[in-house]
Amino acid sequence: MKWTHWLLLPLLLALAAGLGYAVLSLPDRAQGLQSAVAAQLDQSGVTNPVTAVLLNFRGYDTLLEMVVLLLALLGVWSLGASAPACSQSTPGPVLDTLMRLLVPVLVVVAGYLLWAGAHAPGGAFQAGALLGAAGVLLNLTGGRLRHGLGRVALRVALVAGTVAFMAVALLTLLGGRALLEYPPAHAGILILLIEAAATVSIGVTLAALFLGNDATSEREQ
Amino acid sequence: MEALLSAIPWGPVLILLPLAAGIVCFVFPSTAKTVGLLTVTLVPLAVAGLGWRLLAHGVYHHAIGGWGAPLGIDLQADGLSLLMLAMTAVVGFGVSLYATGYFKAEKSGRFWPLWLFLLAALNALFLSGDLFNLYVTLEMIGLAAVAMTALEGARGALVGAMRYLLATLVGSLAYLLGVALLYHGYGTVDLGLLAARVTPSPAAWAALGLMSAGLILKTALFPLHFWLPRAHASAPAPVSALLSALVVKGSFYILLRLWLEIFSPMSGGVAGLLGLLGGAAVLWGSSQALRQTRVKLLVAYSTVAQVGYLFLAFPLAAGMGLTAWSAVVYLAVSHALAKAAMFLAAGNLMRFGGHDRIVDLDRVVQRLPLTAGAFALAGVSIMGLPPSGGFNGKWLLLQAAVTQGRWDIVGVVVIGGLLAAGYIFKVLGHTFTQADVPHEPIAVPARMQWAAVLLAGGAILLGFLAPPFLALLAVGNPFAAGGAGS
Amino acid sequence: MSIASLYALVGVGLFCIGLHAVIAYDHLLRKILAINVMGSGVFLILIALARRGGIVAPDPVPHAMVITGIVVAVSATALALGLMLKVAAATGRAELGDEGGD
Numbered sequence: 001m002k003w004t005h006w007l008l009l010p011l012l013l014a015l016a017a018g019l020g021y022a023v024l025s026l027p028d029r030a031q032g033l034q035s036a037v038a039a040q041l042d043q044s045g046v047t048n049p050v051t052a053v054l055l056n057f058r059g060y061d062t063l064l065e066m067v068v069l070l071l072a073l074l075g076v077w078s079l080g081a082s083a084p085a086c087s088q089s090t091p092g093p094v095l096d097t098l099m100r101l102l103v104p105v106l107v108v109v110a111g112y113l114l115w116a117g118a119h120a121p122g123g124a125f126q127a128g129a130l131l132g133a134a135g136v137l138l139n140l141t142g143g144r145l146r147h148g149l150g151r152v153a154l155r156v157a158l159v160a161g162t163v164a165f166m167a168v169a170l171l172t173l174l175g176g177r178a179l180l181e182y183p184p185a186h187a188g189i190l191i192l193l194i195e196a197a198a199t200v201s202i203g204v205t206l207a208a209l210f211l212g213n214d215a216t217s218e219r220e221q
Numbered sequence: 222m223e224a225l226l227s228a229i230p231w232g233p234v235l236i237l238l239p240l241a242a243g244i245v246c247f248v249f250p251s252t253a254k255t256v257g258l259l260t261v262t263l264v265p266l267a268v269a270g271l272g273w274r275l276l277a278h279g280v281y282h283h284a285i286g287g288w289g290a291p292l293g294i295d296l297q298a299d300g301l302s303l304l305m306l307a308m309t310a311v312v313g314f315g316v317s318l319y320a321t322g323y324f325k326a327e328k329s330g331r332f333w334p335l336w337l338f339l340l341a342a343l344n345a346l347f348l349s350g351d352l353f354n355l356y357v358t359l360e361m362i363g364l365a366a367v368a369m370t371a372l373e374g375a376r377g378a379l380v381g382a383m384r385y386l387l388a389t390l391v392g393s394l395a396y397l398l399g400v401a402l403l404y405h406g407y408g409t410v411d412l413g414l415l416a417a418r419v420t421p422s423p424a425a426w427a428a429l430g431l432m433s434a435g436l437i438l439k440t441a442l443f444p445l446h447f448w449l450p451r452a453h454a455s456a457p458a459p460v461s462a463l464l465s466a467l468v469v470k471g472s473f474y475i476l477l478r479l480w481l482e483i484f485s486p487m488s489g490g491v492a493g494l495l496g497l498l499g500g501a502a503v504l505w506g507s508s509q510a511l512r513q514t515r516v517k518l519l520v521a522y523s524t525v526a527q528v529g530y531l532f533l534a535f536p537l538a539a540g541m542g543l544t545a546w547s548a549v550v551y552l553a554v555s556h557a558l559a560k561a562a563m564f565l566a567a568g569n570l571m572r573f574g575g576h577d578r579i580v581d582l583d584r585v586v587q588r589l590p591l592t593a594g595a596f597a598l599a600g601v602s603i604m605g606l607p608p609s610g611g612f613n614g615k616w617l618l619l620q621a622a623v624t625q626g627r628w629d630i631v632g633v634v635v636i637g638g639l640l641a642a643g644y645i646f647k648v649l650g651h652t653f654t655q656a657d658v659p660h661e662p663i664a665v666p667a668r669m670q671w672a673a674v675l676l677a678g679g680a681i682l683l684g685f686l687a688p689p690f691l692a693l694l695a696v697g698n699p700f701a702a703g704g705a706g707s
Numbered sequence: 708m709s710i711a712s713l714y715a716l717v718g719v720g721l722f723c724i725g726l727h728a729v730i731a732y733d734h735l736l737r738k739i740l741a742i743n744v745m746g747s748g749v750f751l752i753l754i755a756l757a758r759r760g761g762i763v764a765p766d767p768v769p770h771a772m773v774i775t776g777i778v779v780a781v782s783a784t785a786l787a788l789g790l791m792l793k794v795a796a797a798t799g800r801a802e803l804g805d806e807g808g809d
Contacts, residue, residue, distance in 0.1 A: 005731035016723040022402060022427035023715045023752065024708065028759060031408040032766030036292045049767035050774070058771060060285045060294050064345065064357045065775045067240065068364060071338055072782035074247065075368030076789040078331040125774055155248045166241060169233070179233040179296075181287035202778075209785040212792075353772055360779045364786055371790060376797040383735065383790050384803055390742050390783055391729060397776065398722060398749045404769065405756040 045187025046118040054123065055191045059180050063165045066198060069205050070162060076209060091141040099141040106134040114199050118188065124161070124195035124202065131203025136210045158208065161201030164194050223277075231271035232283045232296040235306065235344040238263060243337030250330030254321050257333040261317040264340065265310040272303050272693070280697040290351070290411035297350040297413075299697025301550060304690070305347040305474055308554045311679060312466045312561045313340055319565050319672035320459040323572075331372060332459075339365040339463065346471050352400045352410040355475055356393065359439070363389040366468050370456040377455035385452040388438055388445075392472070395435030399428040403483075416482040429484050429491065432476075439472035442495075442532055443502035446525045450509075453521040458568020461517065462561035465524040470553055473531060477549070480535070481700060488539075496536035500633040502529025507640030511647065516567045516577040519644055520560070523603060526637060527556045530618070533630055537621040544624075546700045547691055548617035554690075555610025555680050559602035562677035566596040569669055574660045579648055583656035589665065593652045595673035600645035602680035605638050610683030714755030721748030735791040735801045739784060746780045 037049050037057065044052035054062055091099065110130040117123030168190055172181050182190050242260040246253040275281055281298040289295065298306070317336070324332050342361035349355050367389070371382035404410050406424035419425050434445075441449040449469075453461045480488065506526030513519040530552050537545040569592040570585065571577045586593045602611035615634060622630040683690065725745030729738045750773045758765035795801040 005727075008727060008730060012723050012727050015726075016719055018430075019398075019427055019719045019722070020716050022423040023719055023756075024712055025423040026402075026405050026712075026756065026759075028709065032404070032757065033291060033408065033768045034764050034766045037767050038764070040288065040292060049764075050770045053767050053771040054774060057286060057288055057292050058294055058353075058768070061354055061357050061771075061775055064342075064354070064361060065778050067338060067341070068357065068361050068779050069782050070247075071335070071361060071364045071368065072786045074331070074334055074338075075364055075371075075786045078335065078368055078372055079789050079793050080374050125778060152248065159244050159248060162240075162244060166237060166244075169237060173230055173233055173237075178283060178287040179230065179285045181285075206781075209782075212789060353775075357775065357779065360783065364783060367786065367790070371793070374793070379790065379794050379797050380803060383787075383794050386783070386787055386790060387729065387738055387742065390787070391726070391745070394722075394742070394745045394749055398752065401749060401753045401756075401769075401772075404753075404772075 043184045043187070045182060045184065045189075045191050048117060048119055048121065048123075050121070051117050051123050051191070055194065056182065056187060059165075063162070063169070063180075066162045066165065066201065069202065070158065073158065073205050073208055076212060095141050099137055103134045103137060106130050106137070110134070110199065110203070114195055115192075117195060118192065124198040127195075127199040128202025129206065131199060132206025132210075135203060135207025139207065139211060154204070154208075157204045158201055161194070161198030164197035168194060226270060226273055227278065229270060230283060231267055231274055232281060232298065232348050233285075235264065235267050235271065235348065236341055238267065239337045239341035239344065243334045243341065246330070246337060247334040253330050253333035257317055257337060258321060260337060261310075261314045261340070264344075265307075265314060268303070268306045268310045271298060271306065275300070275303055275693075275696050291409035291414055294354050295350040295411060295413070296348045298348055299699045300694045301474075301477075301697075301699040302347045303696065304550060304554060304693060305470065306344060308470070308557045309340065309343045309347070309467055312462070312557050312676065315672045315676040315679075316459045316462050316466075316561060316565070318675075319462075319568070319669050322666035322669040322672075323457065323459055323568065328372060332369065335365050335369050335372075336463070339369070339468075343467055343471055347474060350412045352403065352412065352415070354410075356397050356400060359393050359396065359472065359475070362468055362471055363393065363439075366460075366464055369460040370452055370464070372460065373457050375455060377451065378457075381448075381452035381455045384448045388448040392435040392438035395431045395438070396475075397435075399430075399432035399435070402428040402431070412478065412482050419483050419486075421487045425484075425487065429479075429487060432479060433491065433495075436472045436476040436479075437498075440469050440476065440528055441525060442498055442528055443505050443525065444498070446502065446506070446528075449525060450518055450521040453524060453564075454515070454517040458517075458564055458571065461521070461568075462564035465521070465564060466557035466561040469524070469528060470557060473528070473553065477546075481546075488535075492535040492539065495532045496534075496630065499529040499532025499535070500630065502526060502532070503633050503637040504529075504640070507637055507644065510644040511640060513644075514579055516570055516579055516582075516648060517564070519579070519648065520563045520567055523563070523641070523644065524556075524560060526641070527552070527560065527603065530556075530614075530634070530637065533633065534618060534621070537618070537625060537627060537630065540625045541621045542700055544617050545621040547694060548614050548621060550694055551610060551617060551683070551687075551690065552614035555602050555614055555683050558676050558680035558683065559599040559609075559611060562595050562599040562673050562675075562680065563603070565669070565673035565676065566592045566599065569665045569673060572665050572669070573662055575663065576660075579651050581656040581658070581660075582648070582651040582654070583660055584654070585652035588662055589670065591670035591674050592665070593649070595670070595677040596652075597645075597649055598674075598677035598681055600641075600649065602677075602684075604641045604645055605634075608684035609681045611680065613684055613687050709759065711755050711759045715752045718748040718751035718755060721745070721751065723748075733802045735787075735794065735803065739787045739791065742787075743780065743784060746776065750776055 044056040110127040113122040114127040283296040286293045346358040367386040402424045407418045438445040510519045510522035534545040534549045602609035605611045605615040725741045728741035753769040757769040
């Protein structure tokens with residue numbers, strides 16, 4: 001740490017004090033949107049308020065956020081070749097057995113979380129994170145994931161969630177409604193469809209981010 | 222016909238069209254150029270449609286999901302948003318035209334999805350009326366911009382991109398903390414609702430400070446500009462054009478909106494500080510630009526200076542709001558066109574000679590007349606000579622400053638103009654001369670030269686378009702809200 | 708001071724510690740980790756204050772914001788790490804060199 005950075009400390013202490021004072025000055029009762037959410041929850045198609053906010057009330061943010069994830073992967077891929085992430089040695093028997101036990105469990109729990117997101121904590125991102133973890137585990141124990149998906153299939157899997165979301169958005173627009181205004185009768189099914197596609201996309205994207213620039217994306221040019 | 226034009230949801234179209242195109246380019250890289258060019262041709266048409274809608278029906282409003290604020294997210298557009306969208310569409314078209322000639326096949330497949338997602342994010346930013354949504358669009362823009370900066374993998378570009386990424390992430394987090402404080406203080410993140418609810422309080426002051434600091438870091442206002450020169454200079458030429466012309470304007474737009482709608486009752490001293498930093502930016506950026514030996518670094522420092530002009534209007538707005546803010550928008554839009562043209566011209570120079578050292582520019586005027594002309598025309602706007610958009614902007618700024626007796630700001634603008642003339646003519650002078658060691662010229666495709674000329678011509682054309690420009694700006698009265706306007 | 712405020716103050720502390728570290732340390736991995744700590748601080752503030760003053764049900768909107776924020780943070784961290792590896796490969800060390808800091 002350079003000596004100039006010791007000068008930062010009083011400044012940052014002042015910042016912390018100021019922010020702390022601002023936080024303490026906030027009103028004691030939350031004036032947030034819980035009542036507004038609760039009032040419209042039965043129109044949203046799900047019973048879990050967080051999922052309702054994430055996929056319905058503020059679904060547009062979720063759509064953009066899936067694009068952010070895709071952008072990160074695009075960025076990593078466009079950086080070009082780098083050192084291979086893991087060695088290609090075969091795993092020992094303990095790791096191999098553990099992987100064979102854990103990966104199916106991860107996939108099943110991911111499926112459960114996806115389904116449970118409608119009425120309990122869960123949903124696309126949580127399930128997708130588990131799938132991503134399964135992918136990372138597969139890669140760490142022998143790199144078997146590399147041979148999983150062909151070029152185009154991989155890309156389709158990566159964009160499936162965003163495409164599903166945008167297809168629903170387009171349908172709502174063509175139906176004369178506002179953007180992403182789900183018809184209340186079908187909202188639950190639409191949300192589940194979007195979340196299912198998103199789970200796959202998020203899982204594959206996270207695993208691909210871990211792999212870095214893999215061989216399939218280099219071969220394509 | 223009119224019913225059809227009214228029925229089309231222009232806002233969502235402007236966002237979804239580039240998103241869909243980006244996805245197509247990603248899944249099928251071989252189609253990237255075609256899809257890309259088609260999209261950047263359609264987007265200006267959609268902006269025109271939105272403009273028609275604004276003129277016919279007033280402020281555009283679209284409640285996403287049908288819920289409406291504060292529960293849902295609202296898209297809204299007034300004159301200011303429309304001009305920003307138009308700027309994005311025109312500059313985007315010119316740069317895309319250039320990019321079709323610039324990138325080889327393999328990089329092309331990487332560039333187009335990134336650029337189309339950036340375009341979607343910029344459109345989403347200019348249309349958004351929700352603070353948290355603005356955070357997500359800021360992150361989209363940041364990641365896309367960093368990925369494009371590092372696209373060609375040069376060592377300088379990688380370091381520049383890394384510094385840019387770190388700076389942009391810190392800025393976004395400061396902004397997000399401000400949003401968190403505002404939400405927990407006032408129960409909503411919608412701009413319109415917050416405008417009505419925010420009162421001066423410790424939480425509001427903290428949010429003002431944090432969000433301003435984060436956005437100033439992303440807009441590269443002195444002294445938080447450290448990341449910009451090398452990031453913009455080492456990126457590929459079309460990417461530099463996009464970064465300097467559009468990306469810095471995005472975070473500036475958010476700052477402007479926050480200022481106008483939410484924080485105007487509290488502004489006072491902060492406005493003075495912003496003006497001071499803006500003046501320092503003008504002087505520092507211009508003098509640094511004079512010292513540079515390479516064209517792209519010179520142009521990048523010029524961006525630092527031009528961003529400073531935008532902030533000079535903040536202390537002037539208390540007295541003559543409409544003039545000062547009109548100056549800001551005029552300067553921002555003209556700068557976008559002119560700076561994009563300059564970076565494209567610089568890219569042509571690099572392609573032509575294999576280098577961009579100013580002293581070694583070899584008879585460019587004779588051999589690349591279009592490029593030299595584009596650089597000169599863009600320089601006219603940057604210097605603020607008539608007729609050009611830059612001149613109109615500076616005129617309005619000086620008018621506001623003189624009327625309020627702010628001779629310090631007048632002085633900064635005048636000196637800034639002189640310094641700008643210095644560095645522009647430095648480059649132009651060397652385009653006439655022969656280099657000590659003549660270089661074998663590499664042909665520059667015609668479309669790359671014409672793209673630069675097109676954008677530079679646009680900057681000059683803005684000089685003649687003041688009445689329609691100002692009329693469009695007034696739609697929806699963006700500068701009257703919150704009491705900052707005159 | 709309520710429990711919510713206490714957690715929020717911890718969040719403020721994390722934000723400031725992260726900010727200090729991202730400026731003060733040269734190694735890129737430390738900077739990236741510092742940014743993650745800053746992000747965690749902001750998320751903690753968002754969540755902690757979502758349930759204040761004895762309301763039974765917490766406010767779901769900040770929770771959704773934090774989920775979005777986490778995904779964004781993960782994406783940005785992934786890109787930053789990839790870029791760091793490239794910088795290290797190109798320059799021989801995982802630091803920003805010339806101007807470093809800030």
